[in-house]
Amino acid sequence: MHVKRNILFDELVEVVGIAAATALSRQWGGRVLYIAHKPTPGCPLAVVVGMEAAEVMARHFGGIHLWFPITQGKHSKVRRLRAEGISISEIARQTGYTVRNVYIILGQTPPAEADTPPLLAIMGKL
Known part of the structure; x- marks a missing residue:
């Protein structure tokens, strides 16, 4: 079973900062993205926000499909x-x-x- 969860923009900002949150929202807003437990440099998340922010996202949301907010x-x-x-x-x-x-x-x-x-x-x- 896949766990899906909406994330609010403010929550996203708290986790990865305004720049990464804005980039994720612009790229993935209104859509769902699986957050891997161990992101790789070429994964969609890391491509948008970089490995450091991808690893932070993995610690908070690893294993979850996130619906990103539209900004x-x-x-x-x-x-x-x-x-x-x-x-x-x-x-x-x-x-x-x-x-x-x-x-x-x-x-x-x-x-x-x-x-x-x-x-x-x-x-x-x-």
Whole structure:
């Protein structure tokens, strides 16, 4: 059985500091990452925060799948990329969000939802 746990940004800051917490949140925010008991230099955690912070994370959360928080920094990146003229699909690819979530962050209705009549309207026409 896999143990999964959400972690709050403030808790992450207490464990590894603001720089590492921000890097983890930007890279893994909204997603889950397994924290190994003994991280290696090439593991996803160490690649993002370095071995020292990865070892600290392993002492606190080794053997757990952590859901990382999304920071406003990642939302800001979505807005910045869109302002630069980057397509919704490319923003989703670069940030790890779904296309639908990119639309939501931008405060827009995804096209499929905008064109879909409400269920009650459909049922009234039957």
